[in-house]
Amino acid sequence: MARRTTTPPPDEDFEERIVDIDVSAEMRTSFLEYAYSVIYQRALPDARDGLKPVQRRILYSMSEMGLRPDRGHVKSSRVVGDVMGKLHPHGDTAIYDALVRMAQPFSMRLPVVDGHGNFGSPDDLPAAMRYTEARLAASAMAMVQSIDEDTVDFKPNYDGQESEPTVMPSAIPNLLVNGATGIAVGMATNMAPHNLVEVVAAARHLIKKPDATLEDLMRFVPGPDLPTGGTITGLDGVRDAYARGRGTFRMRARCTIEQVSPRRKGIIVTELPFNVGPERVVTKIRELVTAKKLQGISDLKDLSDRHRGLRLVIEIKNGFIPEAVLEELYRLTPMEESFGINNVALVDGEPRTLGLRELLQVYVDHRLDVVRRRSAHRRRKREERLHLVDGLVIALLNIDEVIQVIRSSDDSGQARERLTEVFELSQIQATYILDTPLRRLTRYDKLELDREKQTLQDEIAELSEILSSETRLRKVVSDELAQVAKTYGTPRRTVLLESSGAARKAAAPEELVVADDPCLVLFSSTGLLARTADASPLAGEGDRSAHDVLVSVVNSTVRGEVGVVTSQGRMIRVQVVDLPTLPPSANPPSLSGGHPVSEYVTLNPGETVVGIGSLDPDGPGLALGTAQGVVKRVVPDYPANRDDFEVIGLKDGDTVVGAAELASEDHDLVFITSDAQLLRYPASAVRPQGRPAGGMAGIRLDGTASVIWFGALDPALESRVVTIAGSSTALPGTQVGGAKISDFAEYPAKGRATGGVRAQRFLKGEDVLLLAWAGPGPARAVSATGKPVPLPEELGRRDGSGVRLTHTVAAVGGALGTTVHAPGAGGAPRAESAED
Template structure:
């Protein structure tokens, strides 16, 4: 009989079993599943999804790809933990109501704030967002550490380069074994500003940092009440903030009040919230019985949930009760735990930023070393190629005399003392590279590579240069992906106020400006007066304004355009901006505006229209005089002048007394016309002819003058002058006029690029064809007679495209 084996029994204490089984499991869950890394702010599954999408080439400039393909590729290569967990993580990265800044651009049903589930992965598509590429940027330049994947067949990054502080921007939440994390999202611009401030001053105090990073910025908006609890959370890594919905009170039908929900606290399900409000009303919880109806009016334009209140009920106590019984007010428990130095750590705000800054310096250093090695290798090859092309006849002779490629390579090495790589590069050289132009290009490339090596060597050797590079690249990301805060920070619950239509609104004073990019912007008067309004070499067209008016929140702005239309805008409907910001196009404020339509004149109007007449001037030399009362039209958009096809309004003015009308054309003709015979016409009249134009000529300037001052002229060839208006006699309207400038006959095709009228000095900005901007005072231009061709204003630049008046004065 075969010997029967006795079953083996392993005797172990529970303490050993727990240590050998539970500890490895918990370590795996903590490090490889539930917690993000401080460097890139990503959990392993998120990092693997983004890297898989990058490997598949699903970048923002490529078409969407099926989500199932992305999930399958990620699961098969890097994350063998089930498709549902991968797809769930990918869906969250595509939800704008979950992420501070989405990393996946989803196409299809990716769920909703009402708690609707996303469609199955076979129905949806996705690709990377531009911001996700900033997390992956330079990953191919040895910037991060790599490890084998689960079956040792591929390499995967331990972390991504993470060129912006993603842990702060998108936050994180996760539950591990014995540990959890709950990091709120923050504003991208504030987070980058905070990192830059830390680089500038590593000893910055938390109180100073919180002036920059004011608090969490949730993608769903609402109000965040921080106070001492937020300070504690940022100091220790643990604390809480209160989140409240953004509400306002409207007047409904039959004197009823409407409580309107505009924004919700983060991660609150809208459908469940409205259901809980209905349930609280049915349970007759105090004043909530005053609610008559709840409707969800949300659409593509945004969230709008309406709670209708009985006629005689005050909505304020109802709102207080809703805050108490429903998720219109909820809390966010901050617990900032992330993996740093290979282990989970609870960190304050400054700790997170410190780890991130050190990591970014390491990324820049590793990238610079990689680029330096590549540059040195290229320099080595180029040195060999330059030797070859300088001795090309001898090189060809050696190659022809050699019996084989290997013999040719050895002969070249011996003759010119080359390395094997250099000799091979010479053998691979195409005959087309032997032209004089190509030889020059090789020598220039060698000089450029040596300059690059010098710069990269300096960066490797200097911690300061490394930090400067981190700052500069962060600033570029901030500029490219700037987005204002969505959540409003409050210090205490007493600061939370629900506005009502019945509240008396404070009257705010604004400055409204139209800049040289034809964009419109609104700013507070105090910000306008504080702004540095002076042209410097760093100034842009955003700061060169053609019209600046003052308006209060009760006034409307009449905007007259080059296409002859007038749009009446409420001052507060114009998006707020800063002096140096670009503003928004007219079409964004007025959807019915036509393509290419721009504002040429603005006037603020309160209750009554201004007195007097308006003068309209067109490029074809037409002039129209109309009374202001003609424009008291009820419509918010209407025609202000009738224009012929191809014509446009170039300027509009208030009529002044004792003036004549100056016309200056592109070809240099000038007419100082008497205005007495210009009739007063109706709103949609076309006006009368002001100057007789030659074929192909246009009016560049039309404006009222009073006999004093000078006409400023700049040609597209860069010649400038001022002409005293007293030298130009007054004539009848609709004449050809006289020459105001005599162009140099050598410069065929010369024309005027800029004309204006000056009585007190101001700055003009010239725009060259290469978009270079240069400013000059009108006083710097010499006074000449009419026939003079002008004096050169600048030499050696491209032709002048246009001239602009640098205006920082409010016109009314």
């Protein structure tokens, strides 16, 4: 197939000329020219300085503009315009993008541009060039250092009016330190950043031992060091890349598992994989949680700022194992990414795939050449200066004759010729003498010239030694690299983990969660909640060390729920897995490791917690007793979609004083009143009611008496009744009272809504019960601080008087029983009582 081209005639007499061209040949030629241009002029870095042409032109232009670190920033658009107008006519967008990347600390391990303004983030684009400012960073000065000392070759720019360097002197091994990425035609490069100190150590070792092996060099460069830190797992791919120039490794976010709230743990992400931004991670996690592909996450917050840096807080639901959730995050989100190393760079104008040793060798050879050319240039300059100083010294020694020769000459040309003849000077020396001001021809300047001459001779000798000795040359290069590492080096950021790199299997859903084992949920007299490690009963006997007594004990499972019953007739749902775990056998029972109930429920002013109960619809029912003598058996139809609901409709001024689980209708419901009356009757006498119901009459009260304790007891068990009497006129919590312990079997059963029988005979000064409790023995009493208080021996008569105690009692209970607080001595368990 051919293409016909028409060349327009310059005048009407010129005949039309048509040239037949083979399209395939034309396409092949054009494509190769395009590919060559992309490879050599845009996409691939030079292995010597690690810069692409646009990056090199930016650094050179900024250096020529005087934008050094000690100068002020200038608009980025000014830099872009200067680069585009003089050296890089490929559009301002490409130039600005390259400038921005060289200023981003999350893209470059050692940024060479100092940016001022919004230069973007891993998730966001930078501001427009008219809003940002830039100047060279301190490290960039090492890249352009001694560029004016004939260290590198220059070539004409695109229009031949300017010149630009073909490569930078690059005192920093930039290609390995900052890496590179680029897509050319038919090839691409993707090089990982490394730590400057490690790369310099390897380069110095190669300078000292040119036959060093890859294993020797990897002792200094064990792996990449990414700008964003993180963790690299699986070094086999890194070794392949260092050996052959190609390899793959996996990057992981750096995470810790911490207690983010009193009840929940969380995963704290402080570092992400290279080129991964926090918004990308947050978006992916939310998508997976919404699609129910990722379980166990209750909340996700991005708390990153410029002071603390990156901080993602991933809150884990209770009942899920944080370590297992973290593995799922690594598997499903960008918190773990792979990095494919492809070390393609230009060597002598030819694209090559290089391993670690080849990359270091190319750079070392470049620096040797730079230092050699710089030394030759400096020696040449010093020799030229020494030549002038020698001529000036001759003139000073023969100052009178020199003046006479100049004064007797017709013009400067004749004076120059006569000086060269009379004093055997060169044309350059004679010209310099004629151009020297007379003020310099003094005795002091003669001494200065002698010192300068000696200095020049010493420097020329040192430079000649460098040029004549390969060993000396290598030492200079090595020492300069050591100084660069000392000046610009920073500690390693990325952790390297040896791993096979094998893919992990997906975690099964049951592996993410805590096992739903049986347990006991405990509520103490000082307002603490906890659970046991299993369903083993707590020890009932033990020494009398400081301990709590139990208000309620409920059978549940780790992933189950319990309801907290309050004095205002509310039940609040609590997740058992949220509760701290206690040993399965505490002797004596103690909840010192529990958490205050206030961490799990919000109480209204004046509201207290009276007990806990099961939320299982098939479990034991709940029985409630109020201060005004109302009793209620609650039908367990608790709403599944509400965490807070009423379980009894209370009259004005009435409060719930007791809540007990009712395992059987054969159990007795027990009221104890402030006027020392005890009433017991079977639970079957009370009809179960729905949650809104207000209950029915439970006990008949006389005068101003009120119910101070309510509970449910199994009549088949051997139980005890504890009552403590005192004066109603005493200040709450100040009197010790008289205590009596009697057998529960001594109290006869009566009908519902009757008056009951006397539980304690009041002595002189006693007119009210301060505290009462009934349950399986032995009974225990504690003070407000949880210290044990001795109780008297059991009294045979149910209506006998009490024995005066030695300390004030705040609560009474048993190993698995229920307790009540003395009125005014703390009431029902308060949230703040955990401070005791």
